[in-house]
Amino acid sequence: MSDSSQLPKIIVIGAGGVGVIGALSLYYKGLSNVSLVIRSDYDLVDKRGYKITSCDYGQFENWKPHHVYRTVEDASESGQFFDYIVVTTKNIPDGPAHSAVSQVIRPLIDNNHKLGEGCQTNVLLMQNGIDIEKEIWNLFDRKQYHLNVLSGIQLIGSTKVAPGVIDQVGRDNLIVGAFERENKDAINAAKKFVELYHNEGKNCAEFDENVRYSRWKKLLYNAAINTTTALVGLDVPRCLEFGVDRKSTEENIFKPAMREIVAIAATENVLLDESLITFFVEITRHIMFKPSMCVDHEKGQLMELEVILGNPLKIAKNNGVQTPVLSMLYYLLVVAQGRLREKNGLLKFDESKAELVDSVQSL
Amino acid sequence: MSDSSQLPKIIVIGAGGVGVIGALSLYYKGLSNVSLVIRSDYDLVDKRGYKITSCDYGQFENWKPHHVYRTVEDASESGQFFDYIVVTTKNIPDGPAHSAVSQVIRPLIDNNHKLGEGCQTNVLLMQNGIDIEKEIWNLFDRKQYHLNVLSGIQLIGSTKVAPGVIDQVGRDNLIVGAFERENKDAINAAKKFVELYHNEGKNCAEFDENVRYSRWKKLLYNAAINTTTALVGLDVPRCLEFGVDRKSTEENIFKPAMREIVAIAATENVLLDESLITFFVEITRHIMFKPSMCVDHEKGQLMELEVILGNPLKIAKNNGVQTPVLSMLYYLLVVAQGRLREKNGLLKFDESKAELVDSVQSL
Structure with missing residues (x-):
């Protein structure tokens, strides 16, 4: 050496x-x-x-x-x-x-x-x-x-x-x-x-x-699966198996959310093959894995919500892509993140007025 | 006496x-x-x-x-x-x-x-x-x-x-x-x-x-607000205030969810006035109130998910009403309920196979 x-x-x-x-x-x-x-x-x-x-x-x-x-x-x-x-x-x-x-x-x-x-x-x-x-x-x-x-x-x-x-x-x-x-x-x-x-x-x-392609590709998993597991506080296999008829999590959350990512990426000329959707649904089906946002949420730590979900949704809005599933996940997670931000002293809530205190750093 | x-x-x-x-x-x-x-x-x-x-x-x-x-x-x-x-x-x-x-x-x-x-x-x-x-x-x-x-x-x-x-x-x-x-x-x-x-x-x-009317009316609150608070684990004022620009929870979750309830009820000829939507958004805006599903979720007790959300969605499906917001809440809460059902011994999950055990009572 x-x-x-x-x-x-x-x-x-x-x-x-x-x-x-x-x-x-x-x-x-x-x-x-x-x-x-x-x-x-x-x-x-x-x-x-x-x-x-x-x-x-x-x-x-x-x-x-x-x-x-x-x-x-x-x-x-x-x-x-x-x-x-x-x-x-x-x-x-x-x-x-x-x-x-x-x-x-x-x-x-x-x-x-x-x-x-x-x-x-x-x-x-x-x-x-x-x-x-x-x-x-x-x-x-x-x-x-x-x-x-x-x-x-x-x-x-x-x-x-x-x-x-x-x-x-x-x-x-x-x-x-x-x-x-x-x-x-x-x-x-x-x-x-x-x-x-x-x-x-x-x-x-x-x-x-092709960095942009790789990041959109990884977002297929993170924007759909990472986010969902964070909301319900469960590993990926349980999220899949606890759905209605063991199917609704993948059919009604994961896959539609991923199709929305495919649509957003397409407006940037990043073409994600549909087969990736199945690939990412399957990749952790049988691994007792809790994605990072889920772990952070459980630990009371702030989640990487904005870079995983907020930023793609900004692009969707600018480019006119409809995102009903991702948006719902986002609006729910923003509230969950608010809870973490309050715990971490980044915002203050006045219970006597039932209102946020304005002075603390806002988004 | x-x-x-x-x-x-x-x-x-x-x-x-x-x-x-x-x-x-x-x-x-x-x-x-x-x-x-x-x-x-x-x-x-x-x-x-x-x-x-x-x-x-x-x-x-x-x-x-x-x-x-x-x-x-x-x-x-x-x-x-x-x-x-x-x-x-x-x-x-x-x-x-x-x-x-x-x-x-x-x-x-x-x-x-x-x-x-x-x-x-x-x-x-x-x-x-x-x-x-x-x-x-x-x-x-x-x-x-x-x-x-x-x-x-x-x-x-x-x-x-x-x-x-x-x-x-x-x-x-x-x-x-x-x-x-x-x-x-x-x-x-x-x-x-x-x-x-x-x-x-x-x-x-x-x-x-008019019992049916009263129950649909109360569902406006319960199907939209009770459910959301349960998912994020927060009282109503915090859910409202923690939204994007303090607005997204009411504009993008509560109100659209309630509009879906109005639409479902309408297919049964139960006419809920639009003004009720504002009424129910406001009714607990300044009360530090945690609805029952939120409290149950926190306590690890089963939530009244099916009678509050599952049943209206069955009616919506039969009558051809689109319910993107309520359905997302439902699919997420079904997974959260699965977590509570596992805790309460109503279902068993085999981590070695990453699968539900079939023999336990199912839905």
Whole structure:
């Protein structure tokens, strides 16, 4: 292994099941210098490292990447230029303002801009949803900041089961591409990242030449199934089996919702084959799986509602697509999200007046 | 007060907040002999009576009606003929078979039939929902059993707050009528019940000449609002205020759902005025009220889903009415009810196969 300080520098933000295995994958490959921002477990991990049980890489007792930071600010003050800023946190635009992705990465972008002298900063969003890149584009001038925004879509079963303890039970499968299909620099940066990430025989990592298609495709599952399970608080098989005649959940919720996504995507010339609908209904029929929004709802954490459902519905509205099923799911989940926002102090409800208190941050 | 054993005999089934205040109202009037079936609190109440704080009747420390029974079977073996059988339990056709209303009242109906020699048996269903009388009609021949089935719709705020302790905070308002509009005996029995129940200056009780209309009217609220609050687990004001721009819950869920109820009722020539929609949206806008289905859902108890939403949707289907909003609420709530049915042992789910176990009682 070469002197890691000479290698491309990558900082991973978000030290959950996804972020830690992501950092491990990069470190394992040995072609980059890997930093990880760890919020809650920093002291523990800084001292002892992670205990990891990984179906891809095996057992680790005290693993750490090259650098760990408590905050993004600390990392930005380290004097380093980061070639890749990898964001693995949840994307919740209706969450606290300071946790918006653009705000979280701002110190690193600014610092890179100061140090970089024309070097490219690549932001890789390993997150769910559609139109998540626009928040970054709106805030930072791509030319001025030499900024590429990259898309990462990951399939992985990995969970932080205790402070500093990660269990990866499902293989890591990552596709990376450029949000701008015509931007050669961004495309090259995405391809380069795949090289830095892919460990032959361990994980899967591929270049994604049609990011928008891949995101719409994943939305078929997330907008229809993730959302429904969150509302009723049940794993996918129970949602299917508890329907009227064991059929109504798939016939009257999942499939019509997915057909609406197909129709919305079609107005952007993204053509999703009808066979994908059956594919996604079947994919977790016999797996005791609770999608992320369902888990977040249960834990009292904010759900990725806007990027999974709110953004596609904005596109539907602009393009005149009827979405009766997705809209109902959305209007119900907005209320459920309101409940979570109240619990998390993002809005206040005055029971004596039976009204929202206006002063608190609104959507 | 006359010798109560000579008065019309009334038995109230269900000793929750509604049933106990109902029994008290009848007892207070002094024109009937009142029995109450008390399941869980029987021993306590038999010994000490109820402690009641009532906005209609004041304070009682040790109140009991003329008779208390532990079970309907015990009551049916008492050798009495009951002129009125008043059912105040929840109506849950998809619950345990033994708790179906027709099964619960069967011993009393049979006993009356044996003793009655042509006397009329009046069954008063003080319950939510539409088409609840049909279950009784299907099981008992009305002529053979000299049976009248009466409808009671009650507005009351009354809760059992502890074993043997009842708190009534909202005035009792009852309307009673005959499910069969043309049946003079039933109409007279309903009017008679109002006389036995109404305490001038205390409660309100009125004869209802158009039962079907009243039930569709109440369904406007229950099918749209009760259901939504149950899904998201929030009181009505929060549901309204947490919507997009504080508007989507009423504009995109409550009102369209109510318009669908109006359309279904119209196919039965029940004409609900559009102004009722606004009325019901407003009625609990500023009251911190959680409807019954929401409370049941929270407590892990089965919801009155079929009589509130399933039955109207059957009528809609038969009569060709489109119900996109109500149907979505229904399909989601059927899954939520499945969760409650599993918790209550009414269905079994095999996680190793990710499938329902067939042998358990199904819908």
